[in-house]
Every structure is written in C-alpha cells, then in structure tokens.
Amino acid sequence: MESKRARLDRFISSKTGMSRRDVRPILARGEITIDGNKATDINQLVDEFTHVTLNSKLIQSKRPRYIMMNKPTGVVSATKDNTHQTVVDLLKRKESTGLHIVGRLDFNTSGLLLLTNDGRWSRRLSSPESKIAKLYRVVLEKPMTTDYVKAFAKGMYFNYEGITTKPAKLEIIDEYTAKISLIEGRYHQIKRMFGRFQNRVVKLHRLAVGNLSLDQKLASGEYRTLKEIEVKTITKGVSS
Secondary structure, three states: OOOOOEEHHHHHHHHHOOOHHHHHHHHHOOOEEEOOEEOOOOOOEEOOOOOEEEOOEEEEOOOOOEEEEEEOOOOEOOOOOOOOOEOHHHOOHHHHOOOEEEOOOOOOEEEEEEEEOOHHHHHHHHOHHHOOOEEEEEEEOOOOOHHHHHHHHHOOEEOOOOEEOOOOEEEEEEOOEEEEEEOOOOOOHHHHHHHOOOOOEEEEEEEEEOOEEOOOOOOOOOEEEOOHHHHHHOOOOOOO
C-alpha cells in the first residue's frame, strides 16, 4: 500500500485545482489551517488523516478507524468474494467503507481479525521486520508429544518456498490442545507444521496480535472499535 502523504502545496493543488505557485500567498495570509492551527510551512507533509481547511472551508476531515472482529469460521478474509460471505459483509454498510484487512485468517480459522483504513498502521503490523507475535489456540486430531515443542522451536524447512520457518513457541495445554506463538504468516503455516507429524488441525483460533488480545465479550461475528490505547500499545516493546 503506497504512502498517502504529500507536501502541503501539492495537496492543496490536487484538492482545489489551483497552481502550486498560488498556494504560497494563500499560506502567507494565514488562510490555511492544519489540524486547527494556521499552516506556516509550504513543505509541511499532509497525510490522509490531516484535518485541512482553506478560507474556513473544509478540504479534508477523514479520521483513522480501527476495528477488532471475532472472525467466524466459514467466512472469507476479503473485502469482496463472489461465492462466500466476507468479513466486510459482517460490518454495517456505513462502517465498512474504505477499510482493509490487517493479517488475513484462513477460511476455517476463527478469532482476532483487524480492519483499518490506516495504511501506515497496517504496514507496521504486517511487516516481518516488526516481529509482532500472533498467538493461536489449536486443537489437533491426534495427541501431541514434547517432540512437537522442540521441532517448532527449531523451525521447519518448507521445500516449496525454500525457507526455514523462524522459531515458534508451542505450549501444550493437553494432549490435543496447544497454544502457538509465531512471528510469521506463511501460507497455512501452522497446519503445515503440524502436518509434519501427520497430525491434522481440527480447530485454529487466533487469540492475540502483539499486545492486543481478542475481547472475550465479542461473540463470533461481532466486532468493536479499538480504544486509542489499544491502537497505540499493540506494538509496544517490539522492533521498529
């Protein structure tokens, strides 16, 4: 997703059709405000959420939005699909405009799913360099042993991609149930890792992303807006 920041003169020009040269005297007369303050620098960067007025006329007032959903199984992590219901279909129409998905979940995987219109926030969450852990609960068809813990911690070689997965933490709850924390999101990674033991994943549910845990009050298919503190602290303590 490309950056939506632009220099102030370019932004005003694109929104009004006036030349960039004409923006300077308007700026000098104090007729442009940025987030409620008079703009003074033509080089100031404006992003998609900057509140801008020109001669007291509103030019842009878009606000960032962040949503947590308890995704059900049998729903596609997509904005559109010709065959299946999508997670966006679960939102009220007025709330779905402009949103994109942060870290998709498979069709048969449930749990914490994030949606936003803030590209910079979603890029940070999705970037491998950020090393943000995702926590899942998994239910298996066959019993596990401690050999699983060692194999996940060591990493597994995926021949198709020609890569070795990064170490993942596996905590056995009982012989059929475990929690797994990983910082990657390879194609069907968790199912493929358990597949090395010929053990089929029966249920997979995402519990947390970074410091943000799924709100237990949300029933399957329900969602809510994130609190400001949740948006700010989800990546607290992880790599920049």
